Amino acid sequence: MDIQHYMQTLGQHARAASYALSRAGTIAKNNALLAIAADIRATADTLKQQNLLDLEAGKAKGLDEASLDRLALTDARIEGMAEGLEQIAALADPVGEISDMNYRPSGIQLGKMRVPLGVIGIIYESRPNVTADAAGLCLKSGNATILRGGSEAMHSNRAIAACIHRGLEKAGLPTSAVQIVETTDRAAVGELITMTEYVDVIVPRGGKSLIERISKDARVPVIKHLDGICHVYIDAAANLDMAENIAFNAKCHRYGVCNAMETLLVDSTVAAEILPRLAARYAAESVELRGCELTRIILPNINAATDEDWDTEYLAPILSIRIVYGIEQAMDHIHKHSSGHTETIVTENYTRARQFLAEVDSSSVMVNASTRFADGFEYGLGAEIGISTDKIHARGPVGLEGLTSQKWIVLGTGQIRT
Numbered sequence: 001m002d003i004q005h006y007m008q009t010l011g012q013h014a015r016a017a018s019y020a021l022s023r024a025g026t027i028a029k030n031n032a033l034l035a036i037a038a039d040i041r042a043t044a045d046t047l048k049q050q051n052l053l054d055l056e057a058g059k060a061k062g063l064d065e066a067s068l069d070r071l072a073l074t075d076a077r078i079e080g081m082a083e084g085l086e087q088i089a090a091l092a093d094p095v096g097e098i099s100d101m102n103y104r105p106s107g108i109q110l111g112k113m114r115v116p117l118g119v120i121g122i123i124y125e126s127r128p129n130v131t132a133d134a135a136g137l138c139l140k141s142g143n144a145t146i147l148r149g150g151s152e153a154m155h156s157n158r159a160i161a162a163c164i165h166r167g168l169e170k171a172g173l174p175t176s177a178v179q180i181v182e183t184t185d186r187a188a189v190g191e192l193i194t195m196t197e198y199v200d201v202i203v204p205r206g207g208k209s210l211i212e213r214i215s216k217d218a219r220v221p222v223i224k225h226l227d228g229i230c231h232v233y234i235d236a237a238a239n240l241d242m243a244e245n246i247a248f249n250a251k252c253h254r255y256g257v258c259n260a261m262e263t264l265l266v267d268s269t270v271a272a273e274i275l276p277r278l279a280a281r282y283a284a285e286s287v288e289l290r291g292c293e294l295t296r297i298i299l300p301n302i303n304a305a306t307d308e309d310w311d312t313e314y315l316a317p318i319l320s321i322r323i324v325y326g327i328e329q330a331m332d333h334i335h336k337h338s339s340g341h342t343e344t345i346v347t348e349n350y351t352r353a354r355q356f357l358a359e360v361d362s363s364s365v366m367v368n369a370s371t372r373f374a375d376g377f378e379y380g381l382g383a384e385i386g387i388s389t390d391k392i393h394a395r396g397p398v399g400l401e402g403l404t405s406q407k408w409i410v411l412g413t414g415q416i417r418t
Contacts, residue, residue, distance in 0.1 A: 001183060007191035010146055011198025013176040014119045018144035020174050022116050026093040028171050029140055036167030037085040040132065043163060044078045050159040051128065058152050066256035066315055070126040071153055081132040081160075084377060088136045091381075094400050095142045098409065109411040114404045116142035118200035121192045122385065123148045123214060125206035128156035133376075134203075135164050135178045137385050141403040144177045146199065148192060150206070151184035158182075193218035203398070205386045208313070223398060225363075225389035227313045227339035228258030230371040233330040233356070235347035236267040240274050242368060243346040247278055249370040250344065252285050256315045258387060259342050259374040263310060264321045265330045271323045272298055287317040294323040310337040327352050334360055340389040342366065342374040363389050363396035 021029075040047070051073040058068055094114045101111035120143050124130045131147055138145040149157040157180055165175040181188050193202050193214055202222045204214040211224050232250050234243045250261035266274060275298050282289060289302040290309050296302060302321075309320040310333070324330045327345075334343055344366040345356040353367045364374040374397065376384025381399030388394045394402035 001185070003183065003185055003187045004191055006183065007181075007188055007195065008198070010179050010181065011119070011195045014144040014146050014179060015198050017174045017177040018116065018118050018142075021139070021142045021144055021177055022095075024142065024173060026095075028173060029093070029142070030089040032139060032167050032171035032173050033085045033089040033136055034167075035170040036132070036136070036164050037082040037089075039163040039166050040078060040082045040085070040160070043159070044075065047073055047078055047156065047159050047163075048075075050155040053155040054128075054153050061152070063152065067126060067152075069254070070256050071128070071156075073128055073156055077129055080377070081129050084133055085136045087377070087380075088140045088400070091140065091400060093140065094404050099406075106417070107413065107415050111409050111411075112406040113409045114401070115407050117403055117405055118143060119198055120145045120385075120403065121148070121195075121199045121202045121220065122146070123189055123192070123202065123204045123206070123210070125150040125210060126153060127205075128153045128160060130205060131157045131160040131180070132164070134385055135161075137381075137400060137403060139168075139173075139177060141400045143403055144179075146179050146181065146192060148181040148189060154184065189214075190217065193220055193222075196220055203386050223386065223388050223390060223394055223402070225258065225339070225341060225387050228260070228315075228341045228387075229262050229311065229313050229337060229339040230259060230342045230344075230374075231263050231265055231330075231334050231338060232261045232344045232346065232371060233265040233324075233327070233334070234267060234270060234274060235327060235330075235345055235349060235352055236269045237349035237352065238267075238270060238274075238346040239348055240270060240277075243270075243274060244277055244281070246344065246346055246368070246370050248281050250372055251282070251287060251319050252317075253370070253372050255317050257372075258313075259371050260315070261344075261371050262312065262314055262320065263333075263337065264319060265324050265333060266295075266321065267327075267330070268294070268323050268325050271295070275299055275321070282319065285317065287319055289319055289321060291321040292323060295321045298323075313339070327355065331356070331359055334362075338362055341387065342371045344369060344371050363387065 097114040122134045161180045164178050199220045202220045204211045290305040305320045340362045342364040376397040384397040
């Protein structure tokens, strides 16, 4: 295969489809989303059969349990894909929204209109549900998309793409609005991230090495996050029953996700009471604990945490724990080691809760809630294209609005500049 020619062809088709989508009405886009959701439900058995091929191949290649979990399409995840598409259909269409209209001294009326970005290239690993989530968000926001999933999920991605194409066709929209890269050749990624005449934005979703490579080599603008080093801080004024449940859920609900807690910070005044309770629950889930010197006085049988642990996204049943002296030291630790993804404080103290919200500089900052809520579905976005830890354009879970831009519009009555 001539990779350059193949990718250029995908780009040409995507650019043409983006023009058609930018003119498509909300009803047509919603009809497509609902048709895709219905098709996903109707072909659930086929999706699981194709996914089984990927899982068997993954096991043969020696993928670990966390990777296989990300790859698996369960009944719940298939239903989640369909529900996510339906949620996106139910959301307000941002395209064409006009805001900030005001009159200037010249008499012109000035405002902003929300418009699609154009063509979005999405590069992701393992999770086949990203295919449906990304396609749905791009479709509703009026963008064409080129999807390059991981080779380990190729059978699953093709089966989901077939559902998408049938839904688009049923709604009278071009099937080239959503295209998947049908080759596992890594050179295709190199082409995709440099096709500035066809692609407007790249969104990489996957491991740190993938995102670093994309960010380094891309000539197309990138929306990204490198790590999900998320913290939970149990304050001196925390409700300890609440703190126990939040700290357990944030770590153990799922390990291989970017919004899982990787470091637990505990105020010294409550550490002796809360840590043994949490250690027992973590032990029941076979979570390896690594602690600072003070933590190991209370939990002498756990491993010592190293400097590297504070900067590690485990994506595994491993947790680092540090005892701190107050909120200032907790926030200092977060400022030094956080990846800017999600942080939570557990406290009944209103002043400290407000201080944490104001001074912690991450894309999601929470009070008395699990970090696992940092998710497009949970935020009511229907789904997410990814979670951005950048500060320009989009930050946090990127939904419909994050996939649009704004242009200035001017309404006049014959004014000329003098």
